[in-house]
Amino acid sequence: SRSINLAVIPGDGIGQEVVAEGLKVLSAVLPQDVKLETKDFDFGARRYQATGETLTDADLDALKKHDAILLGAIGDPSVPSGVLERGFLLKLRFAFDHHVNLRPSKLLPGVDTPLKGEPAIDFVVVREGTEGPYTGNGGTIRKGTEHEVATEVSVNTAFGVERVVRDAFARAQARPRKKLTLVHKNNVLTFAGHLWTNIFNKVAEEFPEVTTDYIHVDAATIYLVTDPARFDVIVTDNLFGDIITDLAAAVSGGIGVAASGNINPSGEFPSMFEPVHGSAPDIAGQGKADPTATVLSVALLLRHLGFEAEAARIDEAVTADLAERTGKPARSTSEIGDALAVRVAG
Amino acid sequence: SRSINLAVIPGDGIGQEVVAEGLKVLSAVLPQDVKLETKDFDFGARRYQATGETLTDADLDALKKHDAILLGAIGDPSVPSGVLERGFLLKLRFAFDHHVNLRPSKLLPGVDTPLKGEPAIDFVVVREGTEGPYTGNGGTIRKGTEHEVATEVSVNTAFGVERVVRDAFARAQARPRKKLTLVHKNNVLTFAGHLWTNIFNKVAEEFPEVTTDYIHVDAATIYLVTDPARFDVIVTDNLFGDIITDLAAAVSGGIGVAASGNINPSGEFPSMFEPVHGSAPDIAGQGKADPTATVLSVALLLRHLGFEAEAARIDEAVTADLAERTGKPARSTSEIGDALAVRVAG
Ligand SMILES: CC(C)[C@H](C(=O)O)[C@@H](O)C(=O)O
Ligand SMILES: CC(C)[C@H](C(=O)O)[C@@H](O)C(=O)O
Numbered sequence: 001s002r003s004i005n006l007a008v009i010p011g012d013g014i015g016q017e018v019v020a021e022g023l024k025v026l027s028a029v030l031p032q033d034v035k036l037e038t039k040d041f042d043f044g045a046r047r048y049q050a051t052g053e054t055l056t057d058a059d060l061d062a063l064k065k066h067d068a069i070l071l072g073a074i075g076d077p078s079v080p081s082g083v084l085e086r087g088f089l090l091k092l093r094f095a096f097d098h099h100v101n102l103r104p105s106k107l108l109p110g111v112d113t114p115l116k117g118e119p120a121i122d123f124v125v126v127r128e129g130t131e132g133p134y135t136g137n138g139g140t141i142r143k144g145t146e147h148e149v150a151t152e153v154s155v156n157t158a159f160g161v162e163r164v165v166r167d168a169f170a171r172a173q174a175r176p177r178k179k180l181t182l183v184h185k186n187n188v189l190t191f192a193g194h195l196w197t198n199i200f201n202k203v204a205e206e207f208p209e210v211t212t213d214y215i216h217v218d219a220a221t222i223y224l225v226t227d228p229a230r231f232d233v234i235v236t237d238n239l240f241g242d243i244i245t246d247l248a249a250a251v252s253g254g255i256g257v258a259a260s261g262n263i264n265p266s267g268e269f270p271s272m273f274e275p276v277h278g279s280a281p282d283i284a285g286q287g288k289a290d291p292t293a294t295v296l297s298v299a300l301l302l303r304h305l306g307f308e309a310e311a312a313r314i315d316e317a318v319t320a321d322l323a324e325r326t327g328k329p330a331r332s333t334s335e336i337g338d339a340l341a342v343r344v345a346g
Numbered sequence: 347s348r349s350i351n352l353a354v355i356p357g358d359g360i361g362q363e364v365v366a367e368g369l370k371v372l373s374a375v376l377p378q379d380v381k382l383e384t385k386d387f388d389f390g391a392r393r394y395q396a397t398g399e400t401l402t403d404a405d406l407d408a409l410k411k412h413d414a415i416l417l418g419a420i421g422d423p424s425v426p427s428g429v430l431e432r433g434f435l436l437k438l439r440f441a442f443d444h445h446v447n448l449r450p451s452k453l454l455p456g457v458d459t460p461l462k463g464e465p466a467i468d469f470v471v472v473r474e475g476t477e478g479p480y481t482g483n484g485g486t487i488r489k490g491t492e493h494e495v496a497t498e499v500s501v502n503t504a505f506g507v508e509r510v511v512r513d514a515f516a517r518a519q520a521r522p523r524k525k526l527t528l529v530h531k532n533n534v535l536t537f538a539g540h541l542w543t544n545i546f547n548k549v550a551e552e553f554p555e556v557t558t559d560y561i562h563v564d565a566a567t568i569y570l571v572t573d574p575a576r577f578d579v580i581v582t583d584n585l586f587g588d589i590i591t592d593l594a595a596a597v598s599g600g601i602g603v604a605a606s607g608n609i610n611p612s613g614e615f616p617s618m619f620e621p622v623h624g625s626a627p628d629i630a631g632q633g634k635a636d637p638t639a640t641v642l643s644v645a646l647l648l649r650h651l652g653f654e655a656e657a658a659r660i661d662e663a664v665t666a667d668l669a670e671r672t673g674k675p676a677r678s679t680s681e682i683g684d685a686l687a688v689r690v691a692g
């Protein structure tokens with residue numbers, strides 16, 4: 001019989017609230033014969049404040065035993081910027097080799113966009129997750145003096161670029177439009193740019209059905225607001241992916257509905273699924289957070305584990321729920337979760 | 347008697363056409379007693395194809411003798427990506443220490459924006475121009491093999507960051523709202539991020555009237571489409587500035603009206619003014635290009651040289667011209683230039 005052994009990291013701020021709803025919907029959508037086991041991990045600001053620890057080797061060993069990880073949000077103003085980001089979020093992505101950071105953007109009916117003309121937005125960004133300027137390479141000399149020099153080194157390897165580019169081509173191939181856009185800045189960052197461009201062009205030969213193009217990251221931000229319908233699948237570097245997926249979320253309904261997966265395609269380590277929004281401490285504990293992004297992240301998780309039918313049911317439930325929101329009074333976090341749980345069960 | 351000794355680089359594609367109109371308006375706005383001397387430099391793709399040269403030491407010596415530089419656009423599909431960008435545009439910015447890259451965004455009446463609700467957009471980005479990932483530091487090993495590693499090094503110095511941050515505070519201080527936002531990614535790029543953040547906070551103490559805040563670059567792209575009115579002055583690194591100013595241009599009327607200045611505030615070297623749009627080879631030679639961005643760049647040039655009244659006259663002429671466009675048939679490049687020349691002279 002099938003089973004899912006899930007590590008759950010509610011985390012900080014609204015993380016707790018949205019993860020509860022994500023689990024509610026997960027339980028509701030799974031068939032009786034699938035055994036769901038969850039284990040909570042209390043990572044984040046509280047743990048750091050109490051122990052000084054962010055993510056230990058023992059933590060990684062414990063997480064490793066699971067089929068997947070569901071994360072709410074990590075981050076609190078009481079912790080200096082960078083401590084939890086580098087010490088927890090990025091440490092986990094690197095330790096579990098989450099090299100495919102998957103971020104779909106779809107403007108669903110009834111959802112508000114800041115853009116005029118209700119564009120047909122339906123694309124997915126495949127963001128590299130283990131290289132680029134995110135490696136922590138670099139350093140500081142003469143810190144705090146007028147002669148301080150700080151460097152950040154973007155590291156790009158043929159191995160790392162090829163595997164994510166190949167993953168993106170496969171995803172493009174599987175979609176109706178079969179189009180893949182490489183986003184980089186190869187006219188300025190020429191070392192990394194040539195590597196990305198050459199590998200992209202090489203792998204393209206293996207996917208003759210996929211239409212390809214290339215756009216500089218600065219120009220990509222223009223297209224994302226003037227012609228987002230042009231995109232189908234985008235593959236890009238870790239930092240560019242970070243930037244354009246926030247913009248992509250903003251134009252396709254906001255971070256309240258933006259889901260993401262930090263994926264290890266080989267399955268050697270568990271993949272992690274999380275809403276793109278952060279911990280939003282300003283609205284935490286008030287039942288105001290929209291759990292939709294977390295619920296959609298649960299759908300990505302199910303799809304990754306092979307539960308395609310269940311993932312599709314969640315997507316449909318969210319689409320239906322969003323379509324009926326216009327003109328209705330705002331619901332609480334758990335009311336939205338309840339409504340989605342009813343829909344996926346029905 | 348006053349004079350302006352101007353180096354003119356029409357460049358490639360529509361560069362030629364838009365620069366002609368910029369000069370037309372410049373001549374029209376200057377009082378009789380100001381002697382305008384211009385010298386054309388034939389840099390860009392044609393020169394590169396003919397001689398293999400992009401920008402020689404002799405070129406730099408010749409340019410150096412001028413009060414300022416007006417540039418149209420550089421770039422052509424016939425030249426490999428990076429050659430003219432690194433070999434000409436960036437070489438010039440670095441050689442002439444153009445560390446303040448000034449990019450104003452203002453949504454003028456009658457101008458179309460892709461955003462709903464006609465937001466009140468009026469901010470200026472102060473982009474660092476001589477550091478960050480733009481220095482060309484980095485390299486490639488095992489090129490073309492499956493073991494290739496390519497690095498890009500972002501270099502940030504206390505000297506370089508402090509001078510641009512100080513410039514941005516002074517600009518914020520001089521504006522009615524007196525607000526300055528630092529845009530960076532200090533939770534991930536912690537070495538450079540700490541340097542930028544510490545210097546920003548230190549210089550802030552000298553400008554008690556200026557309200558400050560900090561936003562991560564990914565979140566900044568969200569605000570640029572959901573609440574661009576929140577920004578007054580933004581200071582940021584070279585790469586983040588490149589990305590967010592294209593987005594800023596897109597939401598505030600498009601790159602047809604986006605001007606920029608590559609400024610050396612000390613005056614040791616001439617500053618360079620250019621439209622943000624590129625050479626647009628697809629519409630080159632057809633009289634279709636909008637010269638407005640170039641004309642607004644001429645206003646920035648005049649302001650930089652101390653011709654404030656003339657700069658203001660150009661801004662007013664452009665505002666009036668744009669306000670009257672709605673519903674009228676499209677005009678050619680030179681018709682728009684003629685109309686602006688008439689307005690500034692009148
Ligand atoms: C919080 C931060 C480390 C993270 C990132 O930069 O990747 C976030 O912005 C994201 O996009 O998941
Ligand atoms: C053409 C390129 C080198 C340049 C840059 O990246 O600075 C351009 O995008 C700009 O913004 O002026």
